[in-house]
Structures are given as structure tokens and as C-alpha cells.
Amino acid sequence: MKFELKKNCLAQVVALALCGAFVSSANAAAVITDGAGTSATIADAGYFSNTTALGLSYMGREFVNHGTWASNYSFNANGSSVAIADESVGAPFGTDASNPFNSSIMFSGGNLVLTASFGGGWSFIETVSIPTAGHVAVQVQLTNNTGSTATNAQWGVGVDPDQGIPAGLGFGTTNVINATGNTGSVTATSLDGWSLTLANTTSASAFAINPYVDPTTCCSPVDPALMLAAAQAPGNYGFGDYSINLAYDLGTIADRQSVTFGYEYIMAVPEPETYAMLLAGLGLVGFSARRRKVA
Numbered sequence: 687m688k689f690e691l692k693k694n695c696l697a698q699v700v701a702l703a704l705c706g707a708f709v710s711s712a713n714a715a716a717v718i719t720d721g722a723g724t725s726a727t728i729a730d731a732g733y734f735s736n737t738t739a740l741g742l743s744y745m746g747r748e749f750v751n752h753g754t755w756a757s758n759y760s761f762n763a764n765g766s767s768v769a770i771a772d773e774s775v776g777a778p779f780g781t782d783a784s785n786p787f788n789s790s791i792m793f794s795g796g797n798l799v800l801t802a803s804f805g806g807g808w809s810f811i812e813t814v815s816i817p818t819a820g821h822v823a824v825q826v827q828l829t830n831n832t833g834s835t836a837t838n839a840q841w842g843v844g845v846d847p848d849q850g851i852p853a854g855l856g857f858g859t860t861n862v863i864n865a866t867g868n869t870g871s872v873t874a875t876s877l878d879g880w881s882l883t884l885a886n887t888t889s890a891s892a893f894a895i896n897p898y899v900d901p902t903t904c905c906s907p908v909d910p911a912l913m914l915a916a917a918q919a920p921g922n923y924g925f926g927d928y929s930i931n932l933a934y935d936l937g938t939i940a941d942r943q944s945v946t947f948g949y950e951y952i953m954a955v956p957e958p959e960t961y962a963m964l965l966a967g968l969g970l971v972g973f974s975a976r977r978r979k980v981a
Contacts, residue, residue: 693943716791720799720816730791732800732812733757733772736846739742742882743847744820744953748847749882756846756905761808761828763836763939768805770877772907807832817950818824823887825948830939839939843949844900845884850876857927861899863920872897872930874979879956884930886949894935899923910934 693781714835715735720727721811723745728737734741734750734757739758758772769787787810789802798814811827824843830836859874864883871885886895898913900906904927914934936945 700783714791714800716793716812718816720812720818720819724816724819726814726816726822726951728791728798728800729773730789730800731773731787731804732789732791733759733771733773740940742822742951742953745854745955747849747880747955748951749847749880749951750845752848752851754846755906756844758845758907759843760907760910761805761842762840762910763805763808763838765838766775767909768808768951770907774975775869788930800821804833805832820953822951822953823948824950825887825946827944827946828936829944830941832941834941836939837937838911839936839945840910841934841936842913842931843884843948844898844929845882846904846927846929846949847874847876847882848927848980849880849882849953850878850908852879853878858925859926859928861898861928861930863897863923864896864917865920866917867895870895870897870932871980872899872932874928874930876937881954881956882923882930883950883952883954885950885952886932886934887950888934893937894933896933896935898931900929901926902932904929909934927930 715729715737716726717725717727726742727738727740729735736751736755739751739908740748746974755773761768762975770789787802787804789800791798791800802807809829809831813825815823817823835865842884847859849857854930855877862872863872864871864957868889871883872882894914896914896917898908898918900908908931912934913931930948934947939945
């Protein structure tokens with residue numbers, strides 16, 4: 687997949703509307719699943735929905751909708767924020783928080799497709815698919831219809847992984863930036879070895895693609911300008927209840943032009959060796975506790 691500059695995609699939006707089946711309008715959600723353990727509930731705003739207990743799940747383990755659930759994305763242009771779609775903003779469980787992109791969601795060819803217009807002339811098509819077990823892929827086609835060239839176009843996406851909760855191991859994860867640029871990705875791993883990776887799937891050396899671990903909060907959107915300026919290097923960013931994020935510097939987008947980019951959420955179960963070591967460790971802890979009690 688590459689960043690692509692294209693002519694106005696209005697015709698594509700119309701075609702999708704004609705061939706797809708609408709599943710929601712405002713404040714609703716739809717589920718995409720592979721029938722073999724991978725599923726995602728997507729709000730019409732495009733983030734993982736909190737309308738059910740399952741926002742992003744794999745092999746019976748839920749990764750997102752625990753505690754203060756958080757899933758969001760945001761867009762900047764011309765040096766300022768255009769819109770922020772944030773699941774965590776003051777919404778009680780079962781109520782999607784915001785849809786500032788005014789988007790609608792439909793099924794098309796087995797995928798979920800969102801179309802939207804927002805911010806005085808911007809539009810996008812977001813496609814959510816499950817390319818393989820444990821992977822939920824997102825592709826965004828963003829189009830400038832504002833009537834003028836936009837500079838400093840930036841996109842940010844983030845989520846708070848809480849997959850340790852079902853195992854009684856808390857909200858914390860070990861957070862590692864694996865790489866930056868075209869191969870950019872960031873991984874959050876719970877104490878029992880279940881991991882969620884947010885990875886770029888776009889090939890575009892002309893633009894910066896920066897993973898980011900938020901060291902201060904689990905649940906608030908991070909300004910993509912801040913993430914790009916921070917330029918966090920690959921490495922371990924510690925254990926904590928942090929969000930993992932990707933920021934895209936999309937550069938300049940001329941009027942009536944589009945840019946396409948994508949990323950994946952990759953869920954993984956622990957290796958058998960990891961599980962064996964965990965069980966052995968828990969066994970030793972239990973044995974030690976029993977000895978202390980007898981003493």
C-alpha cells in the first residue's frame with residue numbers, strides 16, 4: 687500500500703453507497719468478524735465502539751473495552767486541529783461518545799466501509815477488514831475539498847490496550863516501539879503474554895510515520911503534531927497503563943486531491959514457552975506463600 691494522490695473520490699463514495707448495505711446512521715456500530723475468533727465492533731465514527739463489551743477481541747480475549755476504554759483518531763491541517771473522534775470523552779458504557787466526522791457505516795464486500803464529510807470540505811473513506819486471523823486492518827482515503835491547498839496535514843490514531851484485565855492481571859502493559867518509518871509499529875504486552883501491536887501498513891518514504899507511547903495517560907487522544915515532534919526512538923518505554931499510537935505526517939494535500947494510508951491492529955497469544963514460564967512463576971509464588979503461612 688502506498689500514499690496516493692488521486693482526483694476527487696466523490697464517485698467512489700457514491701458507488702459505495704449504492705452497492706453497500708447501510709448498518710447505522712448516528713451513534714451506532716457494526717461488528718466485523720472472521721468467524722474464527724477475531725472480531726471488532728466499529729462505531730460509525732470509525733473507532734472501536736463501547737456499545738458492547740467486545741470492541742477488539744481475539745481467541746476469547748478482549749483487548750480494548752475494559753476500565754476507562756479508549757479508542758480515538760484525529761486530524762490536523764494548516765497548523766491546527768480539524769477534528770478529533772474520541773470514544774473516551776465522557777460517554778457512559780454503551781454510548782459512543784462523538785462523531786465529529788459525521789460519518790456513516792456500511793458493509794461492502796465483507797468489509798466495513800465508513801464515508802464522511804467534515805471540517806468545511808474534508809471527506810474520507812475508511813475501510814476496516816480482517817485480512818487474517820488476529821489482524822484488523824484499517825485503510826483511510828482522505829480527500830481535500832476545501833477549495834485551497836492544505837499544509838501540515840497530520841493524522842493520529844491511538845488505543846489503550848487492557849488485555850490483562852480478563853486474566854486478573856490489571857491494566858498495565860509493557861510498551862515497546864519496535865521501529866519507526868515505513869516499518870513503524872508499537873506493541874503493548876500484558877503480564878500473561880497477550881500482545882497488541884499497532885503497525886503501519888503504508889509504504890511512503892516521503893512522509894514521517896511515528897509510533898508513540900503516551901507516558902502520561904491511558905485514555906486521551908494525543909495530538910499528532912506532538913507525536914511527530916517527540917520522534918520517540920525504538921525501545922522499551924516501560925510498564926504502565928499507557929496508550930499506544932501512530933502519527934502520520936501527510937505533508938501538503940492540494941485541493942481536490944486525496945492521500946491513502948493504512949495501519950493494522952495485530953493481536954497475538956503468548957508462545958507456549960511464555961505460558962509455561964508464567965505458570966511456573968505463579969506456581970512458585972503460590973508455593974512460597976504457602977510456606978510462609980505454615981511457618
